[in-house]
Amino acid sequence: MELQLIGITVLWIFLYGYLITASIDFGAGFFSYYGKVTKTDHLINKIISRYLSPVWEVTNVFFVFFFVGLIGFFPDTAYYFGTALLIPGSISLILLAVRGSFYAFANYGAKENNIYSFLYGATGLLIPASLSTGLTISEGGFVEEVGDQVVFKAGNLFTNFYSWSVVLLAVVSVLFISASFLAYYADKAQDKQALEVLRKFAMFWSAPTIFASVLVFVALQRHNPEHFANILNYAWMFILSLICFMAATYFIFNRKRYGTAFIFVMLQFFFAFFGYGLSHLPYILYPYITIYSASVNTTMGWALVVVFIAGLFLLIPSLFLLMRLFLFDADYVKGNKGK
Amino acid sequence: MLSRLLTSLTLGFHIIFATLGVGVPLMISVAEWIGIKRNDPHYLLLARRWTRGFVITVAIGVVTGTAIGLQLSLLWPSFMQVAGQVISLPLFMETFAFFFEAIFLGIYIYTWDRFKKPIYHWIISIPVVIGSSMSAFFISTVNAFMNAPRGFKIENDVLTDIQPLVAMFNPATPTKVSHVLATAYLTSAFVLAAITAFLILKGRTGAYYKKALKLTMVASFIFAVATVLVGDFAGKYLAEYQPEKLAAAEWHFETEEGAGLIVGGILDENNEIKYAVTLPKLLSILAHGNPNSEVIGLEEFAENEIPPLFIHYLFDLMVMIGMYLAFISFLYIVLRKFTRFNLHNKWFLFLIVLGGPLSMFAIEFGWIFSEVGRQPWILYQVMETGHAATTADHVGTMLILFLLLYIVLAVICITVLRKMFKDNPAEVEFEEASHSTNNETPFH
Numbered sequence: 001m002e003l004q005l006i007g008i009t010v011l012w013i014f015l016y017g018y019l020i021t022a023s024i025d026f027g028a029g030f031f032s033y034y035g036k037v038t039k040t041d042h043l044i045n046k047i048i049s050r051y052l053s054p055v056w057e058v059t060n061v062f063f064v065f066f067f068v069g070l071i072g073f074f075p076d077t078a079y080y081f082g083t084a085l086l087i088p089g090s091i092s093l094i095l096l097a098v099r100g101s102f103y104a105f106a107n108y109g110a111k112e113n114n115i116y117s118f119l120y121g122a123t124g125l126l127i128p129a130s131l132s133t134g135l136t137i138s139e140g141g142f143v144e145e146v147g148d149q150v151v152f153k154a155g156n157l158f159t160n161f162y163s164w165s166v167v168l169l170a171v172v173s174v175l176f177i178s179a180s181f182l183a184y185y186a187d188k189a190q191d192k193q194a195l196e197v198l199r200k201f202a203m204f205w206s207a208p209t210i211f212a213s214v215l216v217f218v219a220l221q222r223h224n225p226e227h228f229a230n231i232l233n234y235a236w237m238f239i240l241s242l243i244c245f246m247a248a249t250y251f252i253f254n255r256k257r258y259g260t261a262f263i264f265v266m267l268q269f270f271f272a273f274f275g276y277g278l279s280h281l282p283y284i285l286y287p288y289i290t291i292y293s294a295s296v297n298t299t300m301g302w303a304l305v306v307v308f309i310a311g312l313f314l315l316i317p318s319l320f321l322l323m324r325l326f327l328f329d330a331d332y333v334k335g336n337k338g339k
Numbered sequence: 340m341l342s343r344l345l346t347s348l349t350l351g352f353h354i355i356f357a358t359l360g361v362g363v364p365l366m367i368s369v370a371e372w373i374g375i376k377r378n379d380p381h382y383l384l385l386a387r388r389w390t391r392g393f394v395i396t397v398a399i400g401v402v403t404g405t406a407i408g409l410q411l412s413l414l415w416p417s418f419m420q421v422a423g424q425v426i427s428l429p430l431f432m433e434t435f436a437f438f439f440e441a442i443f444l445g446i447y448i449y450t451w452d453r454f455k456k457p458i459y460h461w462i463i464s465i466p467v468v469i470g471s472s473m474s475a476f477f478i479s480t481v482n483a484f485m486n487a488p489r490g491f492k493i494e495n496d497v498l499t500d501i502q503p504l505v506a507m508f509n510p511a512t513p514t515k516v517s518h519v520l521a522t523a524y525l526t527s528a529f530v531l532a533a534i535t536a537f538l539i540l541k542g543r544t545g546a547y548y549k550k551a552l553k554l555t556m557v558a559s560f561i562f563a564v565a566t567v568l569v570g571d572f573a574g575k576y577l578a579e580y581q582p583e584k585l586a587a588a589e590w591h592f593e594t595e596e597g598a599g600l601i602v603g604g605i606l607d608e609n610n611e612i613k614y615a616v617t618l619p620k621l622l623s624i625l626a627h628g629n630p631n632s633e634v635i636g637l638e639e640f641a642e643n644e645i646p647p648l649f650i651h652y653l654f655d656l657m658v659m660i661g662m663y664l665a666f667i668s669f670l671y672i673v674l675r676k677f678t679r680f681n682l683h684n685k686w687f688l689f690l691i692v693l694g695g696p697l698s699m700f701a702i703e704f705g706w707i708f709s710e711v712g713r714q715p716w717i718l719y720q721v722m723e724t725g726h727a728a729t730t731a732d733h734v735g736t737m738l739i740l741f742l743l744l745y746i747v748l749a750v751i752c753i754t755v756l757r758k759m760f761k762d763n764p765a766e767v768e769f770e771e772a773s774h775s776t777n778n779e780t781p782f783h
Contacts, residue, residue, distance in 0.1 A: 055445060057441040061437055063405070068433075072431045094740060097402040300427060303503045318443065325450065
């Protein structure tokens with residue numbers, strides 16, 4: 001396999017990891033606030049914080065890993081995306097900081113604070129929206145090279161149909177992924193009331209997820225026909241994704257096997273996300289950067305791959321331990337073990 | 340210029356939490372270990388309470404760390420495009436170390452009462468200590484690289500012949516890394532000592548506080564000795580590889596043998612030094628370990644390659660604070676061992692309390708000194724800072740936004756920490772813990 005392909009695959013896997021773990025986190029923030037408004041928070045908040053508290057930092061690392069790796073494997077991206085993303089990137093950072101400090105705050109019981117839980121809920125929706133602009137920009141049309149300067153056309157981004165459809169997809173997927181995971185977690189904890197609330201959320205957000213996905217296809221066809229044509233070559237991945245979605249909703253609707261349902265949700269996004277990524281190749285930023293034009297010096301590239309593999313040997317057992325202690329330990333999930 | 344301001348703002352804020360993030364896990368681990376070995380519940384409680392406060396600083400450290408990580412590309416796109424070819428390895432490894440630490444910190448915090456044998460819980464603290472120190476190690480090699488770029492060649496503005504390990508283990512790496520680690524440990528230990536001393540001053544005089552003070556002061560002394568030693572090596576490094584930084588720090592204009600060390604003083608418009616104390620030959624000793632050796636002066640450098648001269652003040656302050664911390668912790672140990680002096684004397688405690696914030700200032704001064712000292716270069720003798728900054732608009736607006744953000748974060752951090760410990764003194768918690776050992780839920 002070519003070095004560049006390995007590099008982009010590694011990065012895409014980490015971005016996928018972030019997509020799933022962060023969605024759970026962001027969606028939980030929104031549900032937690034929504035629960036507060038509708039006075040159902042006492043039902044679901046325990047479930048949410050029992051899962052999120054030990055893992056939020058890990059979630060954050062997936063993101064750091066992605067952007068450090070991207071610059072590592074493809075230094076040119078720093079130049080283009082760095083310039084283009086100054087505003088959306090900084091806004092995401094500020095939102096992430098507000099959110100991160102919530103965990104500091106929550107540690108001594110400030111969840112009761114209304115303003116803060118509003119911020120926690122709002123950032124849950126705004127962060128995916130602001131981060132998704134990175135993906136939108138990669139489709140081209142928002143960055144222009146004038147002389148030796150990179151100019152970012154922010155106005156275009158705000159009035160573009162495609163960019164809004166991506167934002168919509170990001171937000172509803174976050175809510176869908178999060179609700180289906182939390183429903184599974186509540187089921188494991190045998191917390192019937194929480195399960196009912198979360199199951200409803202999952203069902204509610206399933207239809208918009210598919211609607212938004214279709215919208216993105218339509219918008220992409222208009223925005224970047226070349227990429228759209230490429231997507232059709234990988235149509236089977238998107239069909240698989242749809243099948244997984246149907247399987248997941250089938251289980252959730254019939255109130256059974258929430259664990260399997262969540263695996264199907266993960267697969268649904270896996271196929272869609274990798275299908276999207278694959279059809280986007282070889283471009284990283286259309287049409288300026290391809291994975292070949294931007295890639296790091298080969299010596300460094302291989303050094304990174306070696307470190308990456310070594311790192312995996314460290315991370316996989318550690319992640320496994322983390323999951324065993326907090327995700328698959330029935331006593332902990334039910335809240336019987338020291339928090 | 341705005342890019343520089345915003346980067347310094349973020350870094351300056353992040354460093355407070357990063358320093359604690361590197362040093363405090365070590366102190367926690369040591370306290371828990373002593374507690375388990377001696378079967379002393381005081382030390383165990385100490386580890387627990389430190390951890391609880393630590394969580395707050397970690398949360399802010401993580402978000403500001405994420406900010407600086409991304410800001411590097413947002414504010415210095417051209418720099419990252421070039422240097423990314425060479426520094427991506429340590430950056431990548433740093434995130435691995437961070438990942439490793441994050442996983443085990445999560446486990447450590449939420450498993451206090453889950454293992455039958457307490458030693459298992461202590462074992463989990465080791466990867467946290469390793470992870471935090473390793474990430475400091477890797478990120479310091481990046482900074483060392485910026486001070487001493489090695490491991491590549493430049494042909495027609497393109498970097499070729501890249502040797503990742505040579506770049507990582509450049510001449511600046513040993514002194515940089517050891518200085519960063521030693522001072523982070525020292526600062527953390529001293530900050531914890533200062534907090535303890537403050538509480539004793541406020542009238543908390545139980546055995547818990549005495550043990551806490553003893554542990555932190557002894558640790559401070561060990562790290563202070565290491566810091567002084569490493570600081571001396573760092574001086575010798577500068578003399579050899581970045582003489583203009585040392586010369587600017589010491590207002591050493593003329594190259595001479597047996598150069599004196601200037602302490603304090605001010606510089607007027609004509610570059611005349613006033614009100615300074617000169618310690619003869621000490622600069623030569625600092626630079627080369629030989630009182631009569633030659634030290635290169637600023638006259639040897641072109642005007643536009645000299646760093647700003649105000650860094651002398653920072654250098655002096657950093658060194659003086661380092662000496663102060665070493666002296667106070669040394670005094671504590673001597674008085675404790677050889678005299679019957681009351682160590683909880685009001686004035687002595689006050690001096691310890693003072694050391695806490697001072698040590699943090701020393702970290703900030705040291706970093707500003709080191710960073711401003713390599714201006715005008717972003718990559719020493721390779722790339723100028725001015726050519727690396729972003730060309731995008733709105734940096735000013737972002738500067739204001741981030742400034743507001745950090746103010747808010749700082750306020751949150753202080754209020755949360757204060758409330759957390761004020762409402763729940765150690766004595767009370769200790770009583771509760773010894774009454775109901777099975778039913779503890781320290782984390783909510």
